[in-house]
Structures are given as C-alpha cells and as structure tokens.
Amino acid sequence: MNDSQIRGAEIVIKSLVAENARYIFGYPGGAIMPVYDALYDYMDHIQHILTRHEQGAIHAAQGYARVSGHVGVCMATSGPGATNLITGMADALIDSTPLVCITGQVASHLLGTDAFQETDVVGISMPATKWNIQVRKVEEIAPAIAKGFHIARSGRPGPVLIDITKDAQTAMGEFNYVPCLNIRSYRPYPKVEESIIAKAAKLINEANRPYVLFGQGVVLGKAEKALQDFLDKSGIPAACTLLGTGAISEDHPNYVGKLGMHGNYGPNLLTNQCDVLIAVGMRFDDRVTGDVKRYAKQAKVIHLELDPAEIDKNVKCEVAVLGDCRISLEKLTEKVDRKSHEEWIAAFRKLEAEEKRVVVGNDLSPTKVGLTMGEVIRHINEFKADDAILVTDVGQHQMVAWRYFEYKTTRTQVTSGGLGTMGFALPAALGAQLHDYNRQVICVVGDGGIQMTFQELGTIMQTKAPVKVVLLNNNFLGMVRQWQQLFFDKRYSFTELDNPDFIKIADAYNFKVQKVDVRGDLRQAVAEMFVHEGPYFLEVVVEKEDNVFPMIASGSSVEEVRLS
Amino acid sequence: MNKRYTISVFTENFIGILSRITLIFTRRGINIDGFTASESREEGIYRITIVVHTTEEQIIQLSKQIEKIIDVIKAFYYLDDEMVFQEIALYKIPIDNIDSGLERVIRQHNARIISAEKDFVVVEMTGHKEETQELLEVLKDFNVLEFVRSGRVAVAKPMETIDKYL
Numbered sequence: 065m066n067d068s069q070i071r072g073a074e075i076v077i078k079s080l081v082a083e084n085a086r087y088i089f090g091y092p093g094g095a096i097m098p099v100y101d102a103l104y105d106y107m108d109h110i111q112h113i114l115t116r117h118e119q120g121a122i123h124a125a126q127g128y129a130r131v132s133g134h135v136g137v138c139m140a141t142s143g144p145g146a147t148n149l150i151t152g153m154a155d156a157l158i159d160s161t162p163l164v165c166i167t168g169q170v171a172s173h174l175l176g177t178d179a180f181q182e183t184d185v186v187g188i189s190m191p192a193t194k195w196n197i198q199v200r201k202v203e204e205i206a207p208a209i210a211k212g213f214h215i216a217r218s219g220r221p222g223p224v225l226i227d228i229t230k231d232a233q234t235a236m237g238e239f240n241y242v243p244c245l246n247i248r249s250y251r252p253y254p255k256v257e258e259s260i261i262a263k264a265a266k267l268i269n270e271a272n273r274p275y276v277l278f279g280q281g282v283v284l285g286k287a288e289k290a291l292q293d294f295l296d297k298s299g300i301p302a303a304c305t306l307l308g309t310g311a312i313s314e315d316h317p318n319y320v321g322k323l324g325m326h327g328n329y330g331p332n333l334l335t336n337q338c339d340v341l342i343a344v345g346m347r348f349d350d351r352v353t354g355d356v357k358r359y360a361k362q363a364k365v366i367h368l369e370l371d372p373a374e375i376d377k378n379v380k381c382e383v384a385v386l387g388d389c390r391i392s393l394e395k396l397t398e399k400v401d402r403k404s405h406e407e408w409i410a411a412f413r414k415l416e417a418e419e420k421r422v423v424v425g426n427d428l429s430p431t432k433v434g435l436t437m438g439e440v441i442r443h444i445n446e447f448k449a450d451d452a453i454l455v456t457d458v459g460q461h462q463m464v465a466w467r468y469f470e471y472k473t474t475r476t477q478v479t480s481g482g483l484g485t486m487g488f489a490l491p492a493a494l495g496a497q498l499h500d501y502n503r504q505v506i507c508v509v510g511d512g513g514i515q516m517t518f519q520e521l522g523t524i525m526q527t528k529a530p531v532k533v534v535l536l537n538n539n540f541l542g543m544v545r546q547w548q549q550l551f552f553d554k555r556y557s558f559t560e561l562d563n564p565d566f567i568k569i570a571d572a573y574n575f576k577v578q579k580v581d582v583r584g585d586l587r588q589a590v591a592e593m594f595v596h597e598g599p600y601f602l603e604v605v606v607e608k609e610d611n612v613f614p615m616i617a618s619g620s621s622v623e624e625v626r627l628s
Numbered sequence: 629m630n631k632r633y634t635i636s637v638f639t640e641n642f643i644g645i646l647s648r649i650t651l652i653f654t655r656r657g658i659n660i661d662g663f664t665a666s667e668s669r670e671e672g673i674y675r676i677t678i679v680v681h682t683t684e685e686q687i688i689q690l691s692k693q694i695e696k697i698i699d700v701i702k703a704f705y706y707l708d709d710e711m712v713f714q715e716i717a718l719y720k721i722p723i724d725n726i727d728s729g730l731e732r733v734i735r736q737h738n739a740r741i742i743s744a745e746k747d748f749v750v751v752e753m754t755g756h757k758e759e760t761q762e763l764l765e766v767l768k769d770f771n772v773l774e775f776v777r778s779g780r781v782a783v784a785k786p787m788e789t790i791d792k793y794l
C-alpha cells in the first residue's frame with residue numbers, strides 16, 4: 065500500500081465532490097457506515113441532510129433535482145434502507161428526474177447468504193432505475209459513480225442506483241476521477257434530421273387549427289425560450305401537461321390552459337377538433353389522453369421527443385421529430401410561417417369563459433359556508449412572488465392547486481406526476497427549498513398524504529428550511545372519495561380519516577403554526593405566512609365533500625370532459 | 629395479428645443485462661418462447677436471440693424498450709423468413725427398446741447418435757422446431773426418457789453488421 069491510496073468510502077465522497085454534488089440526502093446504517101465515517105472529514109465540501117426516513121431522503125433529492133436541474137444525490141444503507149428508496153426511484157423514473165442513489169451492501173463474501181440487512185437491491189430496483197450496478201471492488205467505485213452521473217443527467221434523465229459492498233468501501237485504492245462523457249452502447253441525443261423538420265414545418269404551415277401540447281421535456285431540454293419563440297411566430301395555441309406547467313408563463317397570449325383528467329375544459333375538448341397536433345416533450349400519458357381510441361383521431365400528430373421508445377407508444381404520429389426539442393423547435397421556428405390563429409384561439413377562450421362561469425367562480429370565490437381549496441390558492445397567488453415554487457402531493461389538493469396557482473416561470477412546479485406518490489410533497493419541498501433558501505417554497509398537501517411522510521417535519525426543523533406548508537384538510541382521502549361518490553354509489557369505503565391535531569404536531573416541530581376554519585381569517589393567515597421568515601404550517605379546514613371539476617372520467621374521451 | 633418474431637440483441641457484457649431484458653417481457657405479460665445468449669463476432673459483445681409470438685406493433689415497442697437499456701447496443705427484430713435459424717434437440721432412449729427401426733428413423737431425419745452408454749443412447753438433431761418436434765413424435769415408439777430443445781440461434785439475411793453501431 066502506498067501513501068496515495070485512500071479507502072473506497074473516501075473515494076465515494078471525493079467522487080461526489082468531483083461531480084459538484086452540493087447535497088447528499090441520506091440516512092446512515094451498518095453497511096454504509098464507512099462512507100458516513102469518510103463524510104465526517106468532508107463536511108466543508110458537501111452537505112449531508114439527515115432525513116427521518118429513506119423515502120424522505122429520495123423525495124427530497126427529487127425536489128432538489130427538479131428545481132435546480134442538477135442531479136439529486138441520496139444515500140442509504142443496505143436492506144430496509146435500500147428498499148425504502150424504491151418508491152422514489154420509481155417516481156423519478158416515470159417523471160424523468162436525474163438522481164444518483166448510493167446504497168451500502170453487505171460485504172461481498174456474504175452476498176447471497178441472507179446476511180443481516182442483505183437484500184438484492186440491484187434486482188429489486190431494476191425496473192425502477194434507468195441504470196444500476198453493484199460495485200464489489202474499490203477500483204470500480206469512481207468509474208461507476210462517473211458513469212452513474214452521466215447516465216442520470218443525460219438524454220432523458222432518470223434515477224441510477226450504485227450499490228457498494230462494505231468491503232469495497234473499506235479497501236484501499238487510488239483516487240483518480242475521470243468524468244464519463246460517452247458510453248458506446250448509449251446514445252442519449254438522437255440527431256435532429258433536417259428532412260423531418262421540413263416535413264413537420266410543411267404540415268404546420270398547411271394547418272388551419274394547429275395545436276401545441278407541451279410537457280416536461282421542454283423544461284428538461286431547457287427549451288423554454290425556443291418554445292416561446294416558436295409560439296410567438298407560429299401563433300399556435302398551446303396547452304401544458306401537469307409536469308410541463310410553467311415552461312412558458314401562463315400570461316403568454318398563446319397559452320390556453322392545462323391538459324388531462326382535471327385540466328381545463330377547452331384544451332381537452334378541442335384536442336378532438338384540431339387538425340395538426342404538435343406534441344413537444346410529452347408522452348401522451350393516459351391521464352392526458354383519456355380513451356386513446358377516441359383521442360385526436362382527426363389530427364395529424366407531430367411528436368417532438370428525445371426518447372425513441374415514446375414514439376408511437378400511446379399515440380401514433382405522422383411525423384416523429386426525434387431529438388433534443390430545443391434544437392427541433394429552433395429549426396421549426398425558422399421554417400414556419402408567421403401567423404396568428406385568432407379565430408382558433410377564440411374557440412379556446414370561449415370555452416375558458418364557460419369553465420370560469422360554471423366551475424372557477426365557485427372554486428375561487430365561493431358563496432357557501434365551507435372553505436374551498438381553490439380560494440386558498442387564490443390567496444396564495446395574491447401574496448406569492450413570481451418565482452415561487454409550488455410543491456404538491458397527490459390528490460384533490462394537487463389538482464386544485466395546479467389548476468389555480470399562477471405559474472409565471474419554469475421549474476416552479478414540483479409534484480409527483482406519473483407515479484402519483486402520496487407523501488412526496490413534504491420531503492420534496494424541503495429539497496426544493498434547500499436549492500435556494502431565498503425562494504418561496506409553498507408545500508400544498510392533503511391530510512392523507514402529509515401523514516405518509518410527516519416525520520420529515522423534523523428534517524425541516526433541523527435544516528431551518530423556511531418551507532411554507534399549507535395543509536388542506538378535508539378529513540378525507542378526497543380524490544378517492546370523489547371517485548367513490550361518482551362511480552361507486554357513494555360507498556365511502558375506508559376514505560374518512562380521524563385526524564390528529566396537526567397544529568400540535570407542527571408546533572412540536574417548532575413550526576410557526578396557524579389554523580383557519582372560517583373564511584374571514586383566511587386572507588390574513590396567508591399574508592402572515594408569507595411574512596414569516598422560518599418554516600410555517602398553515603392548516604386550512606376545507607369543505608369535506610367538494611369535488612374537482614372539470615373531469616374526464618376514466619375510460620372517457622377528451623371530448624367528454626365534464627364541468628360538473 | 630400474432631406472428632413469430634425473433635429479436636436479435638447486441639449487448640455489452642454487463643451483469644444483470646439478461647434480467648433487464650426479460651423484465652420488459654414479463655411486465656407486458658409476453659411469454660418468451662426461446663432465449664439464447666452467446667458471444668458475438670466482436671470480442672466483448674454478446675448476442676441474445678429471443679423468440680416470441682406477438683403483433684408487429686408490440687414487437688416494435690419491445691425492441692425500442694430493449695434498446696433503451698443503457699448497455700444494449702442494438703436490437704433488431706425479424707420474421708422467420710428474414711433469418712436463417714437453427715435449434716438443437718437431444719433425445720435419450722433406453723437401450724432395451726432399440727431395434728433396427730431406429731437406424732431408419734435416424735437416417736430419415738438426418739439425426740445422429742452422439743453417445744452410447746450401457747443403458748441408453750443419445751440422439752441429436754438440429755433443425756427447425758417443427759422438425760425436431762416431428763422426430764420426437766416418431767421416437768416415442770422407442771420410449772424417449774428425456775427430451776430437450778435449445779433456444780433458437782439465428783443470423784439475419786440483411787447484409788448489415790453490428791460494427792456500424794459501435
């Protein structure tokens with residue numbers, strides 16, 4: 065052994081530092097202890113956030129990654145530590161969030177012996193990761209981490225797992241970090257083909273009622289400006305998916321609203337009236353398409369997409385524009401005619417007015433006694449900054465907050481989209497806040513979801529992250545209850561909750577707390593929340609049995625979107 | 629319409645790659661009829677041959693999902709008439725039942741005896757599944773003790789090699 069050799073555990077930390085990782089969200093345990101020991105000497109170079117549960121660690125890493133655009137890093141021990149990361153990996157895979165997860169593993173001579181806290185995490189995580197690897201030799205640690213970061217952040221981003229046996233962590237080896245820039249079997253950026261661009265431009269120029277749908281690909285591909293330029297020139301109306309929200313400001317004149325099961329009336333309905341559908345960085349999730357057999361059948365579809373496996377997966381397209389959507393959009397903008405589609409956009413505005421009249425008015429300015437989720441969001445809009453980040457959990461509050469929050473800029477929307485992971489919001493909000501303590505981070509969460517990861521109030525307390533938690537409490541698992549009401553004859557099977565005194569709990573975690581159950585107190589309470597500098601917990605007791613509309617019932621067509 | 633397809637996958641030699649590939653089929657409830665893995669012409673590159681019954685639409689998606697795996701270099705899919713393929717089958721027959729009929733059967737089917745032990749002989753035949761299956765039916769008269777058939781090995785008819793994807 066010569067002097068230049070260091071332990072594998074230290075190589076792990078030095079590799080993370082070499083990748084400019086700012087945070088490790090993690091939780092220690094037996095098989096990862098050498099790495100935690102090495103971390104003790106690197107506290108000035110990289111910050112470790114001790115969450116209260118590994119699921120909290122990975123969701124926090126996701127929140128950080130989604131807002132910052134950097135790779136989120138989380139760490140856990142073997143066995144239960146590793147399996148507790150799985151939900152977050154599945155979430156990050158379906159929502160294309162770049163993560164590097166590092167888990168400790170039992171010593172290599174114990175592999176396969178059912179050793180204490182041994183689990184086959186590489187096997188278990190296989191369908192939940194973009195790539196994973198088990199490292200059993202010290203010299204393989206740095207190359208695996210380098211490859212992991214490259215895979216996590218390039219192309220369509222996703223989660224990567226690196227499982228490191230304890231003996232590899234304790235063995236001595238050289239540290240010589242070589243970033244990974246190329247893997248011969250992996251081509252993350254298909255080249256945009258000019259002939260395809262020309263074909264797409266021709267279709268667009270000949271269209272009478274073209275319609276743009278944009279998703280998170282625009283954000284991931286840093287194509288926000290390219291999309292805006294394309295819309296400015298082409299005059300085409302544009303609607304967003306849940307995760308694409310904020311990619312362009314909702315104030316943009318071509319912006320017509322949101323797609324999907326609880327999106328806006330016009331954008332859903334008119335999907336079946338456009339003649340050319342231009343999908344940008346979105347994957348035609350079933351929550352967007354409804355019954356796919358009755359989805360945009362009249363339209364010629366142009367699909368701008370980075371991932372070849374998304375082409376024709378759910379919706380067949382006429383022109384597949386493979387490649388980085390920023391480049392494709394820039395090239396298309398050059399080739400499309402300058403137009404305005406006033407009449408066509410007016411069709412959206414007309415339906416928007418109808419939605420306002422039937423739904424939005426009652427949601428935002430209700431006249432009934434009970435408080436609505438919508439009016440809480442209205443007051444948040446009143447006081448929030450333009451770059452405030454909204455983090456939501458899953459359920460009714462998620463859909464209402466999404467519908468009414470005024471998104472002005474990119475990367476302000478953090479939610480669990482594809483997987484629909486309850487419990488996501490609280491730790492994700494922490495991660496989002498850690499990216500920038502000076503940005504407003506508002507965590508809107510329901511009474512069901514918050515109790516799935518409630519313990520992370522402790523992490524927020526310890527980090528003093530000034531997260532504003534807004535609990536919309538209807539003492540129900542509201543979205544499931546809504547379905548039970550509409551589709552299961554009001555048989556409310558296990559959806560009503562006897563809840564604890566949330567205020568006492570948040571108070572115990574040193575949050576400044578406030579509870580509102582009458583309309584008269586709401587505005588003032590929201591105002592106070594935004595003035596307070598530290599973590600804040602606002603509980604609003606809302607109407608027990610409100611429903612979210614518009615709605616496309618499961619199995620229905622987008623044109624069957626209902627307002628009530 | 630369901631047809632028999634062969635997927636030819638070129639991969640890096642990476643632990644777990646077979647699991648990642650088979651998961652794509654399992655998740656979609658598609659049965660794998662044949663699965664063979666071996667080295668390819670290029671050193672370090674493995675070649676996996678998978679046979680499935682499915683639709684053209686599905687086979688396109690399956691191939692794309694396989695190609696999406698980081699360590700997969702390329703996946704091609706073919707119908708039977710686009711490939712030259714072969715399978716091998718072994719038949720274990722007890723010595724007691726052997727009479728001159730066996731010689732005729734072996735000659736007719738282009739099979740051969742590759743091993744003769746005290747109690748049994750092992751017949752080997754290469755061919756398409758239908759052919760090795762037919763021999764099995766015939767040999768049933770000789771009381772086949774064991775039968776095993778390999779997965780398919782196949783080369784494609786189009787004159788394309790994997791080099792251009794490296």
